[in-house]
Amino acid sequence: MKYIDINQVQQRMNSRIVKNNFLKYIFFFATILGLIVLAALLIQVLYDGLGVIDYQFLTGRLSTEASRAGIMGAILGTLWLMAVVIPVTVIIGIGTALYLELYLKRGRTQSIIQTNISNLAGVPSIVYGILGLTIFVRAMDFGNVVLAGGLTLSLLILPIVVVAAQESIRAVPQHLSEASYGMGATKWQTIRRIILPAALPGMITGSILAISRAIGETAPLTVIGIPALLIPFPEGITDKFTALPMQIYYWTLDSTLVDEYANLAAATIIVLLLILFILNSIAVIVRNKFQQRY
Amino acid sequence: MSIKETDQNNTPNPKNIVYDTQDLNLWYGETHALKNINLSINEKEITAIIGPSGCGKSTYLKTLNRMVEMVPSVRTSGDIKYNGKSILDRSFKVEDLRTRVGMVFQKPNPFPKSVYENVAYGPKIHGIRDKKTLDEIVEKSLKDAFIWDEVKDRLKENAYGLSGGQQQRLCIARTLAIEPDVILMDEPTSALDPISTLKVEELVQNLKENYSIIIVTHNMQQAARISDKTAFFLNGEVVEFDETETLFSNPSDKRTEDYITGRFG
Amino acid sequence: MSIKETDQNNTPNPKNIVYDTQDLNLWYGETHALKNINLSINEKEITAIIGPSGCGKSTYLKTLNRMVEMVPSVRTSGDIKYNGKSILDRSFKVEDLRTRVGMVFQKPNPFPKSVYENVAYGPKIHGIRDKKTLDEIVEKSLKDAFIWDEVKDRLKENAYGLSGGQQQRLCIARTLAIEPDVILMDEPTSALDPISTLKVEELVQNLKENYSIIIVTHNMQQAARISDKTAFFLNGEVVEFDETETLFSNPSDKRTEDYITGRFG
Amino acid sequence: MATNSNPNKNAVPVREMIEKKKSSKNISSVFEKLVPTILFLFAIVSILTTIGIIYTLFSETIEFFKRVPITEFFTSTELNPLSQNPDFGILPLINGTILSSLIAMLVAGPIGIMAAVYLSEYASDKVRRTLKPMLEVLAGVPTIVYGFFAFTFVTPLLRSIWPAVDATNILSPGIVMGIMIIPMIASLSEDAMSSVPNSMREGAFALGATRLESTFKVVIPAALSGIIASFILGISRAIGETMIVTIASGSSKNFTFDITQSMQTMTAYIVEVAGGEAPAGSTIYFSLYAVAMTLFVFTLLMNLLARYITRKFREEY
Amino acid sequence: ACGSDDESAGNQNGDNKELEGSVVVDGSGTVYPLMAKMAEEYMINSQPNVSVEVSRSGTSAGFETFLIENGTDFNDASRTIKEEEKAKAEELGMNIKQLKLALDGISIVVNPENDFATELTEQQVIDIFLGKYTKWSDINSDWPSDKIQTYGPNENHGTYEFFYENILDEQDMVGDANLQQEYSTLVKLVSEDKNAIGFFGFGYYDNNKDKVKAVGIDFGNGPVKPSLETISEDGPYANFTRPVFTYLNVDHAKEKPQVLDYAIWVMENVNNYAGEVGFAPLPKEEAEKLANELKELK
Numbered sequence A: 001m002k003y004i005d006i007n008q009v010q011q012r013m014n015s016r017i018v019k020n021n022f023l024k025y026i027f028f029f030a031t032i033l034g035l036i037v038l039a040a041l042l043i044q045v046l047y048d049g050l051g052v053i054d055y056q057f058l059t060g061r062l063s064t065e066a067s068r069a070g071i072m073g074a075i076l077g078t079l080w081l082m083a084v085v086i087p088v089t090v091i092i093g094i095g096t097a098l099y100l101e102l103y104l105k106r107g108r109t110q111s112i113i114q115t116n117i118s119n120l121a122g123v124p125s126i127v128y129g130i131l132g133l134t135i136f137v138r139a140m141d142f143g144n145v146v147l148a149g150g151l152t153l154s155l156l157i158l159p160i161v162v163v164a165a166q167e168s169i170r171a172v173p174q175h176l177s178e179a180s181y182g183m184g185a186t187k188w189q190t191i192r193r194i195i196l197p198a199a200l201p202g203m204i205t206g207s208i209l210a211i212s213r214a215i216g217e218t219a220p221l222t223v224i225g226i227p228a229l230l231i232p233f234p235e236g237i238t239d240k241f242t243a244l245p246m247q248i249y250y251w252t253l254d255s256t257l258v259d260e261y262a263n264l265a266a267a268t269i270i271v272l273l274l275i276l277f278i279l280n281s282i283a284v285i286v287r288n289k290f291q292q293r294y
Numbered sequence B, C: 001m002s003i004k005e006t007d008q009n010n011t012p013n014p015k016n017i018v019y020d021t022q023d024l025n026l027w028y029g030e031t032h033a034l035k036n037i038n039l040s041i042n043e044k045e046i047t048a049i050i051g052p053s054g055c056g057k058s059t060y061l062k063t064l065n066r067m068v069e070m071v072p073s074v075r076t077s078g079d080i081k082y083n084g085k086s087i088l089d090r091s092f093k094v095e096d097l098r099t100r101v102g103m104v105f106q107k108p109n110p111f112p113k114s115v116y117e118n119v120a121y122g123p124k125i126h127g128i129r130d131k132k133t134l135d136e137i138v139e140k141s142l143k144d145a146f147i148w149d150e151v152k153d154r155l156k157e158n159a160y161g162l163s164g165g166q167q168q169r170l171c172i173a174r175t176l177a178i179e180p181d182v183i184l185m186d187e188p189t190s191a192l193d194p195i196s197t198l199k200v201e202e203l204v205q206n207l208k209e210n211y212s213i214i215i216v217t218h219n220m221q222q223a224a225r226i227s228d229k230t231a232f233f234l235n236g237e238v239v240e241f242d243e244t245e246t247l248f249s250n251p252s253d254k255r256t257e258d259y260i261t262g263r264f265g
Numbered sequence D: 001m002a003t004n005s006n007p008n009k010n011a012v013p014v015r016e017m018i019e020k021k022k023s024s025k026n027i028s029s030v031f032e033k034l035v036p037t038i039l040f041l042f043a044i045v046s047i048l049t050t051i052g053i054i055y056t057l058f059s060e061t062i063e064f065f066k067r068v069p070i071t072e073f074f075t076s077t078e079l080n081p082l083s084q085n086p087d088f089g090i091l092p093l094i095n096g097t098i099l100s101s102l103i104a105m106l107v108a109g110p111i112g113i114m115a116a117v118y119l120s121e122y123a124s125d126k127v128r129r130t131l132k133p134m135l136e137v138l139a140g141v142p143t144i145v146y147g148f149f150a151f152t153f154v155t156p157l158l159r160s161i162w163p164a165v166d167a168t169n170i171l172s173p174g175i176v177m178g179i180m181i182i183p184m185i186a187s188l189s190e191d192a193m194s195s196v197p198n199s200m201r202e203g204a205f206a207l208g209a210t211r212l213e214s215t216f217k218v219v220i221p222a223a224l225s226g227i228i229a230s231f232i233l234g235i236s237r238a239i240g241e242t243m244i245v246t247i248a249s250g251s252s253k254n255f256t257f258d259i260t261q262s263m264q265t266m267t268a269y270i271v272e273v274a275g276g277e278a279p280a281g282s283t284i285y286f287s288l289y290a291v292a293m294t295l296f297v298f299t300l301l302m303n304l305l306a307r308y309i310t311r312k313f314r315e316e317y
Numbered sequence E: 001a002c003g004s005d006d007e008s009a010g011n012q013n014g015d016n017k018e019l020e021g022s023v024v025v026d027g028s029g030t031v032y033p034l035m036a037k038m039a040e041e042y043m044i045n046s047q048p049n050v051s052v053e054v055s056r057s058g059t060s061a062g063f064e065t066f067l068i069e070n071g072t073d074f075n076d077a078s079r080t081i082k083e084e085e086k087a088k089a090e091e092l093g094m095n096i097k098q099l100k101l102a103l104d105g106i107s108i109v110v111n112p113e114n115d116f117a118t119e120l121t122e123q124q125v126i127d128i129f130l131g132k133y134t135k136w137s138d139i140n141s142d143w144p145s146d147k148i149q150t151y152g153p154n155e156n157h158g159t160y161e162f163f164y165e166n167i168l169d170e171q172d173m174v175g176d177a178n179l180q181q182e183y184s185t186l187v188k189l190v191s192e193d194k195n196a197i198g199f200f201g202f203g204y205y206d207n208n209k210d211k212v213k214a215v216g217i218d219f220g221n222g223p224v225k226p227s228l229e230t231i232s233e234d235g236p237y238a239n240f241t242r243p244v245f246t247y248l249n250v251d252h253a254k255e256k257p258q259v260l261d262y263a264i265w266v267m268e269n270v271n272n273y274a275g276e277v278g279f280a281p282l283p284k285e286e287a288e289k290l291a292n293e294l295k296e297l298k
């Protein structure tokens, strides 16, 4: 008894194959759709902003007057933020990763901390803003200065740095540390001389990616409270500040009042994206150049 | 299971005993990996350990420098005396022990550093900072490991550029640099080609002048070729321990015979 | 290298030829995996393919339903005619071919679906929607694959709950459900225990009534037990192709003899 | 073990030197003990962060509920925090949040999964290796940039197609958030699909299935839990997204389902109220925490759910 | 930064002394453009080392951070201080001083495409915002029967409160009014909704004449449009005219010379900048009087 009618099957075959080939193009289009949007975004930003970028814009002070506004203050603000974020996250992040991977025994405590870290990675950035506002700005009374903003951003990216550092530690083959222990090295000596150097490229890559995330973060800063107009340059971590993303935020909002502000926002975006692009390129180079083959 | 080394212990023995294992038992969690091991290992001899896969050879070797502790679930009972001192005691400093007892692993595992830094690593961690002294140590160790001529012009190059056999001899040089008394070797030639293997074997035999060597090997011919004494492990027990010649020509246990004639394993 | 099947081709042959392979060559990138294969495979027979590991058995089998194309670097020359039609032509629809030619793999690979859905998968994609027809197909296929009794009460359960042997017979049932003409089997029993193996062998012999079966096997006893004809592959070439009885009792090539007597492979 | 067994072994008395150094090693052994303690303190920071978040949110939220009944907060559709007779119903915010996330997922879900199908099932190795990192660039663009894009490009574009759309609306930020989330869903789903063993596909092909059929009837069902988890993580991301909605959706607190209108999400409310530097002690100040707490709980539940699904329904092949 | 330099630093008289430190201003968004402009000019022309930072969380929100220990130095306000706010200051023992800066006219604006509602009576405006009309045709049957959509700043803003208290006479505004935090958003919304009618300060209208259209208001003597000429406390737009202020924390001014210096500079120069950003200037004497009062504090 034949259930399958081969003629029928053949008839249907064509339409099935056409469907497959057609959808293949749809799927391809879906894949590059994001890239098309990205291109649209870049074109728009370049179109609006490129004309604004000149020496005076990059080095000048903020102004309400679009024609003489500059973003040096925001650039310096971002740099000062990073002066807080980088040491804090790198030290605490790598320290945490070392502790979790190499000192803490597998077990309940370890899994609690691990779960905690992955949960922290999913907490919206605005909630970190509130934490920063409550703890750093108010309870510790730093005010809305670089230090408060930097610490807030540090907490925000800490989980990312920790996870990346953990992964690079795990990627160091066990037999290297065994060789070191086998020679009478202590744990810290082994970590310092064998594990850290081998894991470092991965840690650096992960940290750079996390830091570029921090550079673009806006929401926590809006909560901490950044003045809409702050002309002087920040000169230290106890100064008030503005930062590139905050400037983009204010200029975008005010673009309905003063049209040229939209161009200033776009120009600032170009600068921000350029910084991120450079950072990411460095991360890629570090990863490719120092990747160890064991 | 009684152990066949008793005869051995009773004969007059001109050599000092470097390791004395007494009723050693070891568990990985529930797995009873070593069962009532009793072994006395002599100074300046090559002791081979043979046996089928999973019989506990590596575990025993790693117990001798307490490397086995790196597995968190390990428990031991019994005792190992190194030069008369009990080493299983938690108060015994493992770093000290491991400085005296070097180890060479199955897969060559140089550090991802230069050839020079690989050899200087041990002396450095033990506090030797003087450049000239280090240079001398590196040269001497590389010479002792029969690899100086091959690498003397590439001391600054990464060790991963060396061939497998060179890497393994480099690892031996690295161990020699801290001048241990004992060298533990866990199948040091199993990842090497025949020519490299031969070179390493030759080196091992030369080293025995100054060092006590314990070598785990899958390769019975190798054990027969280079060792003075051989222990045959099976299922975590020592079935037989004797002069290598005796053990291979005239084994006293049926299972040893079956194993060395290739009937299982 | 000349092929020994020529005699065979000249004898009167009452059976139709289902697959006719002519001067087939296949490369994986630089690897020349199949070299000048010429083979005619008869309908409603069991043809076994034997040979040492890496000789190209699986590759040949996968060429017969063009599954080999999933490897991007594959190139072929020569021709394979399926029922007189050239299948290597890119214009030949592979889906069509594969509907006629079923395949059973070395490791059972049921879909992570229910037993029922596994068997119904093929008919469904080929457009059979009617619940009652599907039920009948599933039952018939499972019965033909000698597994109905074991699974009839757990049709809704996930196929991964079955034992390895059951999974393999399920995969055969899945293939039977689309009523192919030919069934290709790549070492279908090598992952199974002896009892399951026996059941599958028995099943295969029963299937030959309705299907042409080509089976790759490592197990020469199996080839001898169940096949009508056997091809011996070596290094990508067909060394000998003959009636199974002839090939095993009276091989005409020295290498075949060496292989079947266990001298290599 | 003090016996020096090899006295004349060397030109350089390494052994002696090591022994000598050992006696002066006390500092380093203190260090050895200190390091784990220091590292432990570092590891504690992440715990403290969690405690800090929960404590601040919780204590101030409790204070809020002393002033505004919890039932009113969660059931009222009126939100007028600044008026003389303030209303504190969170529903308009939850509504805005859900609508924007829903729009985002309607964009990111299908496109993300189609991209995953393409990358995992159709693309050659080389194409995948170039396209995937390019796609991931999308995830690295700061959200403020997306906000700018939504406000100055997507909204005008939408309005030219659909004039009913307001200058600030929930549709445009929803779409842009969706685009931002595409790489996340594509990447995670692709991972899930790629880990379906090839033998599954071969099984389907051998039955005459087209690639499409093997994908949708075998691969996707087998990878379903990973795909669902990626969706949930996408939703969680959308719920927590702030700048895009703050910029492009305005700050109306109307309870409406009209996506062409301005509405506020929980995150945007926090920006508005905190940006107004609400002074400690006022009801509106505490409302900040109550909203943030709700947001935190939402995203936490989503993340836990995603983890539960991946762990519980991990496919066994 | 408070209390760092006290009495010893306060005895300087020379006006040209180089000052430094920060001045923190928050409050009205309406006043923000004027204050930001002046802060910028002050730093360029007078005291380059003083940092004046200007935020704009709204009059009421600004008062909340002004009236606390170590609060802001100035709070811009688009309405006068309320009784309860004054009481709060007294409770804290804080001395504050009101500085009138300029005059603003609440501008009623519609979409530029709106060519019917170009003139409305004061009462019609009130009724629209009270929700008594829902469609334009409810006002005038010739007008389209589309739904009126009302816009305004939200309750953070003095402008809202002024409108609510002085124009609506404290009657509740229509429920579906679209109230926004940011004026920029508001302008955009009105400019893109052809049924929009909204209110905000004259400056925001003045800067966006191409995007929104002001409605002429009939206060009884024919329609009047807001302009720098009509806005004054006794002019034709007087009913919708209100003064804008900044409030100074006098204690801070005494402690921090830069705060006082800035306050004096502002009162001496405000009339030069008011017009530029869309405010009608104060009578000259009034500004001078305030400047002199401030100099007394030295």
Ligand SMILES: Nc1ncnc2c1ncn2[C@@H]1O[C@H](COP(=O)(O)OP(=O)(O)OP(=O)(O)O)[C@@H](O)[C@H]1O
Pocket (backbone or CB within 6 Å): B028, B031, B033, B051, B052, B053, B054, B055, B056, B057, B058, B059, B060, B071
């Ligand atoms: N880390 C571990 N955890 C649990 N069990 C282990 C561990 N390492 C080894 N074992 C078990 O202990 C037993 C002895 O292992 P060991 O590695 O010592 O064998 P071996 O003789 O060295 O074998 P081979 O020749 O394969 O290296 C085996 O049963 C093994 O499974």
Ligand SMILES: Nc1ncnc2c1ncn2[C@@H]1O[C@H](COP(=O)(O)OP(=O)(O)OP(=O)(O)O)[C@@H](O)[C@H]1O
Pocket (backbone or CB within 6 Å): C028, C031, C033, C051, C052, C053, C054, C055, C056, C057, C058, C059, C060, C071, C218
């Ligand atoms: N995907 C591939 N890419 C490259 N070379 C391949 C691929 N698959 C198989 N080969 C090579 O083709 C040759 C034949 O392989 P094939 O799998 O057909 O052998 P086989 O006879 O089935 O062996 P076995 O008995 O081990 O299954 C081998 O040399 C193999 O290395």
Ligand SMILES: [Mg+2]
Pocket (backbone or CB within 6 Å): B057, B058, B059, B186
């Ligand atoms: Mg071993």
Ligand SMILES: [Mg+2]
Pocket (backbone or CB within 6 Å): C057, C058, C059
């Ligand atoms: Mg094969």
Ligand SMILES: O=P([O-])([O-])[O-]
Pocket (backbone or CB within 6 Å): E027, E028, E029, E030, E031, E057, E058, E059, E060, E077, E078, E153, E156, E157, E158, E159, E160
């Ligand atoms: O910003 P306001 O002037 O309306 O308070």
